[in-house]
Amino acid sequence: MSVKPINLLPSDLAYVPFVSVDNMMRNVRAVGVETFMRGIADYIEQDFLRWESFDKKPRIPAHAPQGVIELMPTSDGKTFGFKYVNGHPGNTRDGLQTVTGFGVLSNLMTGYPVLFTEMTILTALRTAANSALAAKYLAPKGSTTMAIIGNGAQSDFQCLAFKDMLGITEIRAYDIDCGASLRLARNLANSGVNVTICKTPEDAIEGAQIITTVTADKKSATILTDNMVGTGVHINAVGGDCPGKTELHRDILLRSDIFVEFPDQTHIEGEFQQLDRDHPVTELWQVYAGKAEGRTSQDQITLFDSVGFAIEDFAALRYVRDLLPRTGHFEKLDLLADPDDPRDLYGMVLRSAVNGDNQAA
Numbered sequence: 011m012s013v014k015p016i017n018l019l020p021s022d023l024a025y026v027p028f029v030s031v032d033n034m035m036r037n038v039r040a041v042g043v044e045t046f047m048r049g050i051a052d053y054i055e056q057d058f059l060r061w062e063s064f065d066k067k068p069r070i071p072a073h074a075p076q077g078v079i080e081l082m083p084t085s086d087g088k089t090f091g092f093k094y095v096n097g098h099p100g101n102t103r104d105g106l107q108t109v110t111g112f113g114v115l116s117n118l119m120t121g122y123p124v125l126f127t128e129m130t131i132l133t134a135l136r137t138a139a140n141s142a143l144a145a146k147y148l149a150p151k152g153s154t155t156m157a158i159i160g161n162g163a164q165s166d167f168q169c170l171a172f173k174d175m176l177g178i179t180e181i182r183a184y185d186i187d188c189g190a191s192l193r194l195a196r197n198l199a200n201s202g203v204n205v206t207i208c209k210t211p212e213d214a215i216e217g218a219q220i221i222t223t224v225t226a227d228k229k230s231a232t233i234l235t236d237n238m239v240g241t242g243v244h245i246n247a248v249g250g251d252c253p254g255k256t257e258l259h260r261d262i263l264l265r266s267d268i269f270v271e272f273p274d275q276t277h278i279e280g281e282f283q284q285l286d287r288d289h290p291v292t293e294l295w296q297v298y299a300g301k302a303e304g305r306t307s308q309d310q311i312t313l314f315d316s317v318g319f320a321i322e323d324f325a326a327l328r329y330v331r332d333l334l335p336r337t338g339h340f341e342k343l344d345l346l347a348d349p350d351d352p353r354d355l356y357g358m359v360l361r362s363a364v365n366g367d368n369q370a371a
């Protein structure tokens with residue numbers, strides 16, 4: 011599949027387009043949140059269809075008892091992208107986000123960055139787009155009801171992506187903090203989905219064809235036990251994305267057909283860490299490419315063991331980069347030294363003093 015290469019015009023070389031949080035929100039509003047997520051889903055699918063052209067490795071983590079910071083690089087041989095992202099489940103107690111991020115896209119031919127962007131909002135958009143894309147292939151046809159367990163920062167985006175791309179009209183929400191569910195219901199009022207706040211996870215999954223788990227806790231939690239999960243459902247397991255941080259009882263995995271992004275990373279971080287490495291799992295790109303089957307029967311439990319993979323962020327960065335000429339919602343970041351003579355870097359520093367900057371006293 012041919013994908014449009016990043017266009018690096020000579021005039022671009024003097025600055026890097028920078029998308030702040032403020033401008034990301036402007037960009038999202040300019041196209042609409044659902045169109046934005048559908049756009050990212052299309053780019054993810056395009057990039058998964060050319061899976062073999064990407065450089066792939068598990069992301070690089072730095073762990074602390076409180077959480078993790080991760081670097082997620084990849085390249086298709088022409089363009090390089092990376093995301094810096096953290097996951098700190100205790101942060102919300104101090105008024106901080108659990109997940110924040112930023113990312114860069116670069117032209118591999120010159121090494122010059124062509125985009126620098128916030129990725130806190132973009133990660134929520136791409137994670138929801140990615141979940142809904144996988145569910146298009148895996149969820150029971152005609153699904154109308156989704157349970158969502160964990161009603162934090164990611165959850166609104168998940169609900170809207172599933173509404174837009176799967177036709178979900180009923181959301182059954184549960185969180186250990188009822189205030190989080192109330193916030194979700196408030197934000198989704200008038201969005202086209204009906205939100206029912208549930209008192210228990212068992213209540214939430216009642217009648218749901220799709221179960222999304224998107225909780226944050228730095229431990230092996232059991233959000234779903236085996237007896238809670240009936241046949242025929244699709245589980246979109248988003249919150250278990252770190253060593254020792256899972257959401258599902260192991261027995262559910264043994265009854266499910268498991269779909270993953272990149273097995274080497276998922277076995278370190280996902281629900282898959284509870285099983286032997288040689289347990290059969292299906293790579294999603296193979297399903298999208300028609301090389302492997304998705305849902306094959308009504309009774310099958312399909313499980314998307316989502317951890318978040320670099321190619322999804324690469325696709326989201328490409329989508330934003332392509333959007334910017336249309337919206338104009340970015341700043342020109344002075345990130346690249348641009349001396350008249352490329353080798354006269356020090357001369358540029360000297361001339362900057364002559365041009366008016368005084369030495370500190």
Ligand code: NAD
Nearest residue numbers: 097108137160162163164185186190225226249316317318
């Ligand atoms: P958040 O802190 O904003 O929200 C998490 C919510 O989970 C909170 O409202 C909390 O009260 C709730 N919760 C915790 N334990 C629970 C339990 N046992 N039962 C029900 N609810 C519970 O976090 P967020 O930004 O929404 O992220 C949620 C999770 O998704 C995190 O673990 C994050 O690392 C993960 N994540 C995964 C991906 C991916 O690609 N797979 C991407 C982004 C975030």
